[in-house]
Amino acid sequence: MATQLNGQFSSRIGFIMAAAGSAVGVGNIWGFPTQAASHGGGAFLLMYAVLIVLLGYPMLLAELMVGRHGKTNPADAMAKLASHSIAKKVAKSIGFISIITATLICTFYSILSGWFISFAISPITEAANLPTATSWLTEFSASRNLVFTLIFIALVILVIRQGVQQGIERWSKRLMPMLILMLIGGSGYILTQPGAMQGLKALFTPDFSMVFDTDVLIGALGQTFFSLSVGTGAMMVYGAYLSQKEDLSKLTAYVTLTDTSVAFFAALMIIPAMYVAQHNGVQIFAEDGSLLNADTLVFTVLPALFDTFSGASHYILAIVFFSLMTIAGLTSAISIVEVPTSYIVEKTTISRERATLLVGATIAILASVIVFNFEALFGLIITLTTERAQPLIALGIAIFLGWVWNRNQLISVIAAQEGVNTNTVFWRIWPVYVKFICPVLIMLIIMQLFF
Numbered sequence: 001m002a003t004q005l006n007g008q009f010s011s012r013i014g015f016i017m018a019a020a021g022s023a024v025g026v027g028n029i030w031g032f033p034t035q036a037a038s039h040g041g042g043a044f045l046l047m048y049a050v051l052i053v054l055l056g057y058p059m060l061l062a063e064l065m066v067g068r069h070g071k072t073n074p075a076d077a078m079a080k081l082a083s084h085s086i087a088k089k090v091a092k093s094i095g096f097i098s099i100i101t102a103t104l105i106c107t108f109y110s111i112l113s114g115w116f117i118s119f120a121i122s123p124i125t126e127a128a129n130l131p132t133a134t135s136w137l138t139e140f141s142a143s144r145n146l147v148f149t150l151i152f153i154a155l156v157i158l159v160i161r162q163g164v165q166q167g168i169e170r171w172s173k174r175l176m177p178m179l180i181l182m183l184i185g186g187s188g189y190i191l192t193q194p195g196a197m198q199g200l201k202a203l204f205t206p207d208f209s210m211v212f213d214t215d216v217l218i219g220a221l222g223q224t225f226f227s228l229s230v231g232t233g234a235m236m237v238y239g240a241y242l243s244q245k246e247d248l249s250k251l252t253a254y255v256t257l258t259d260t261s262v263a264f265f266a267a268l269m270i271i272p273a274m275y276v277a278q279h280n281g282v283q284i285f286a287e288d289g290s291l292l293n294a295d296t297l298v299f300t301v302l303p304a305l306f307d308t309f310s311g312a313s314h315y316i317l318a319i320v321f322f323s324l325m326t327i328a329g330l331t332s333a334i335s336i337v338e339v340p341t342s343y344i345v346e347k348t349t350i351s352r353e354r355a356t357l358l359v360g361a362t363i364a365i366l367a368s369v370i371v372f373n374f375e376a377l378f379g380l381i382i383t384l385t386t387e388r389a390q391p392l393i394a395l396g397i398a399i400f401l402g403w404v405w406n407r408n409q410l411i412s413v414i415a416a417q418e419g420v421n422t423n424t425v426f427w428r429i430w431p432v433y434v435k436f437i438c439p440v441l442i443m444l445i446i447m448q449l450f451f
């Protein structure tokens with residue numbers, strides 16, 4: 001039985017890419033613009049930016065720190081923060097809940113990522129003049145959803161079986177920069193199209209009456225943690241693979257910046273694209289100005305955007321974009337699957353290969369249940385995991401890091417970073433901040449749900 005996670009990232013850039021790969025995904029390109037569009041545009045953007053700084057960054061750092069200290073699966077890493085047996089049990093349960101949460105997240109995540117695969121293939125059937133295949137690929141149906149969800153899960157398992165360096169790092173390092181370039185190019189292009197300015201206005205004009213709206217607040221909090229992969233154990237596992245020599249405050253800043261920029265550029269592309277599409281006769285908004293089919297919004301808007309190109313270029317653009325999105329989904333899903341896998345590998349005699357298969361099969365079964373009960377379960381699981389479980393787990397981590405982890409021990413863990421100057425204002429303030437401010441902020445926002 002392994003007692004430690006023994007994979008390790010081969011380089012700093014490899015880790016940043018992998019952690020950014022976990023962070024950047026469907027949440028940025030599907031979740032962020034959809035949330036911004038349905039929660040008052042600028043108001044959501046403002047709250048999100050504030051929450052990324054006030055809670056996203058400090059909590060991501062906390063999770064990486066706990067992971068690197070524990071060098072084990074999230075449940076045992078959490079338990080290592082406590083010394084009394086009861087506290088250990090509570091900490092372990094929080095870690096365990098994060099493992100369940102990660103598994104559940106992977107179900108809807110695979111369904112969404114499956115849509116990206118089918119949209120990457122549909123331009124090919126369209127160009128080959130196969131209308132029946134094209135409509136099957138692009139129209140919502142249980143059969144299509146099931147097939148592509150399973151294909152996506154199979155892809156995740158294939159990549160994961162190659163291990164940390166060969167699998168996770170190699171994929172993230174090459175493809176992430178391409179996605180970022182494509183989003184920047186796309187957001188620049190869309191602004192030249194008629195109707196785009198109206199979208200810019202919607203995105204940047206905050207309706208201050210909505211800034212403290214419960215839906216906006218909870219949505220922005222959930223999106224913050226979901227986008228940075230906080231509160232699922234994913235970053236704890238990646239932290240476990242990280243060497244003592246790394247300055248976590250900097251690495252966390254790079255990951256946060258990359259993730260936030262991608263979300264920002266995605267919104268800068270997709271929200272104006274919604275207005276361009278509407279201008280071109282595609283129905284995006286209902287009579288009252290609300291969004292039609294928010295869940296599938298991106299899949300209506302993006303093809304409409306690619307259609308503004310003529311000739312073969314719109315097929316090529318669509319294939320490239322949706323393929324890159326699939327890969328962004330893959331690098332995130334890999335980090336999610338690592339969570340239950342790391343637990344099984346450490347707790348049983350099951351090999352890594354088998355553990356991944358077992359996790360993959362469980363996710364496939366759960367995801368199939370959601371596919372066949374889409375209306376009832378899809379939104380419910382998203383809300384439960386991202387807007388309830390993730391903030392509560394983050395709250396648990398903040399409390400354990402701040403209040404249960406012995407102060408001297410925490411300081412010595414911070415100081416143990418080799419070659420990192422920990423005698424700075426930052427490292428003096430951060431533990432106090434996580435102890436006092438983070439729990440209060442998270443609780444204040446969660447409490448909105450009850451009043």
Ligand code: PHE
Nearest residue numbers: 023025026027226227229234
């Ligand atoms: N952060 C990823 C995204 O934005 C999703 C994710 C959530 C990944 C939780 C890992 C853990 O798409």
